[in-house]
Amino acid sequence: MAQYIEPRVLKGFRDFLPPAEIERRLLIEKIEQSFRLFGFVPIDTPALEYAEILLGKGGGETEKQIYRFKDHGERDVALRFDLTVPFARFMAEHRHELPLPFKRYHIAKVWRGENTQRGRYREFTQCDFDIVGTDKSAADFEILLMMKQTLSAIGVQNITIRLNHRGLFNRFLHRFGWLPHSVEILRTVDKLAKIGEAETRDLLANLVGQEGAATILSYIHTEGSYEETLRKLTDMAGGKDSDTERLETLLQFMKDLGIESSFVLDPSITRGLDYYTGVVFETFLNDLPDIGSVCSGGRYDNLVALYSREQLPGVGASIGLDRLLAALEALGKETAPRSFVVVAIACVDERQGGRYQALAQQFRAAGLACEVFPEPKKLSQQFALAEKKGARFMVIPQEGESSYTLRDLSSRENKEHLSVDEMLKLIRQTGSPVMPQNKI
């Protein structure tokens, strides 16, 4: 046995068998279609880049998790660990070839050698979308609307998008003289949902004293309504500024579309540390709050800061596809078929293989996925295999006849002596899935 290599995959990596991969691909297709309807265009960047580019000035967690090595030319290279850093590099390099504002999406795998946990993998798919080259409210709003719309397109209507404004938070911290501690404060507040109010209070008290902790807890508390919360935040930050106006404008836009009930102004949302400067947001499924945010993002002043002296403001978000898939499964919303096959053609006589394919071509031309069995096994075995393959119908060609028997594998009924047109008609009446025609 020693000559065989044991087939296995690395810890934190996964094979996708057809049922899971079909679900993933159909989900991605629906997400992409939603993005395209908003005028977003796809880009792609290499999986492997210079480590210097990917790590930037960074270090810390990222440095520990990144897959980094020397290539054949002794270059210091690494696998991308997100799609944001490559996008920043991409924009710095190509911005003069692209019409601004530029709206891109990028759905691709990223790799992080971090500790594996339930639902956390070392290879996973991100799904990013951004509008860069404008700092207008309309761009913030488009991202928020597209998040809502895209989740709706995949069957998830009951969501809450929680948003906050990093600039407003910073004004509040500045007013109380806590800006020097802002990194620790934002990090602590970000953990509120995880660690609870008591522990948050203790951690904050270490930084700004008991009274300060109480003030911050009062700031990050969500009031009854978006307007009430905004009024409180503005007061505590020292009065109205452009950040308040931004949040007011966004609320007005939400009202214009009648979608304001899906949004909560939540000052405890801070989203990481250095990157974001304006609105930040996270998306929660109301029927499954424990799974955490399935789509998060925010506005940043300057995407390309690391790679260019020019400024490029933007706003964007990212869907964690693996978490979303887990959520859909938990919600019982996965609806993907096991295969695309509608019709299977039984093999009665091996020498008729060409004619079976000619028959199959007629189903395929009508948009019906069709499987041709290559081996003349017993019909009962072929029925069983067709069911396993997800087919609804089986065509049984009769020797020396130009008509066919059509078996409905769900009702187990046979209809005999049918022409191809008659079979097509019967199959269409069942509403079996027809392949979309690529019109674009």
Place this chain on the structure above:
Amino acid sequence: MAQYIEPRVLKGFRDFLPPAEIERRLLIEKIEQSFRLFGFVPIDTPALEYAEILLGKGGGETEKQIYRFKDHGERDVALRFDLTVPFARFMAEHRHELPLPFKRYHIAKVWRGENTQRGRYREFTQCDFDIVGTDKSAADFEILLMMKQTLSAIGVQNITIRLNHRGLFNRFLHRFGWLPHSVEILRTVDKLAKIGEAETRDLLANLVGQEGAATILSYIHTEGSYEETLRKLTDMAGGKDSDTERLETLLQFMKDLGIESSFVLDPSITRGLDYYTGVVFETFLNDLPDIGSVCSGGRYDNLVALYSREQLPGVGASIGLDRLLAALEALGKETAPRSFVVVAIACVDERQGGRYQALAQQFRAAGLACEVFPEPKKLSQQFALAEKKGARFMVIPQEGESSYTLRDLSSRENKEHLSVDEMLKLIRQTGSPVMPQNKI
């Protein structure tokens, strides 16, 4: 300037800007749809695997080209350099979970640190499809038909698929006592198209003498027709056997579908060395023969030999997506749009951003991709940007009116005081692209 990192990608790697990426994605979508119509299902495997698994017993070229390194746990890992080895590992691991014959496709990136040349990259996309678990002619034929059909679906009709049978070739070599040299002979013959007949003759003469070289050149010469070539090969191999029957059956199947003119029996096709045991084939574009084969493959006795004692015969092929894209470009067949956008909505008043999005949602609901401009620039600038973004129409909302001006950016004509329904009707009349609905 020293604080900026120069944005650049590694040699042999590429960014895909939207026009190229849209073309790539739409091509992949059409290829996938064709595969699905034949009942093939997608799988996915990790980009990173144990080096031992990927390299198998191999070595040589592969070993030199593979991106291999130690991960955080000091595991010896590597990036996949093709999709065949991971598929073999996948089947050895999961075959009892899958109905046989199993028909899978896998479209994904692979990495090879080889020397870069024009059109050859270190990161490229492969597109594999296989039927495993059956040794029947019908499976060989389905792969051949699907190759032809898939190229036809992307607009490439004028192709020639050249096929051969490795078993027949081996019988011929055995008969003349040249089987010990078969590896070198097959390798030499494989280069015939590249190095020419004279050099091939010299190389073969070194192995089997002048007379032997003449015999092999006579063997690998394609005669007038499939039948004539097959008769000669069978004679030279010492008479009829199952390999001749296989090639006869395939020809009969081709005739049953009336597609035999696309196939040539070409005994100079050998396709690599160890892997294939039955029919092998390469696909050439008649209008662009110099680009080489865009889709190649063959039949193998045992996919999982490295990872399991069980047998698993199969047949499959691979489309080189990057070469195919280069070919489509050379043939002037790229037809992808620069973007998906049909309609752009002008920004006249920034505060109306919500209403513009509400309007856009009506176009999107009709399947028309719609862009909303966030900045109230001069209309002439917005027209120019809309054209750059690939929009055909621009909607200009008038202040305080519920009707709109629709500008056809191709004719530069305005139509005024239109309702949304009237705009939709006018846009549809132009045959502008409508997003397909995901029915599956």
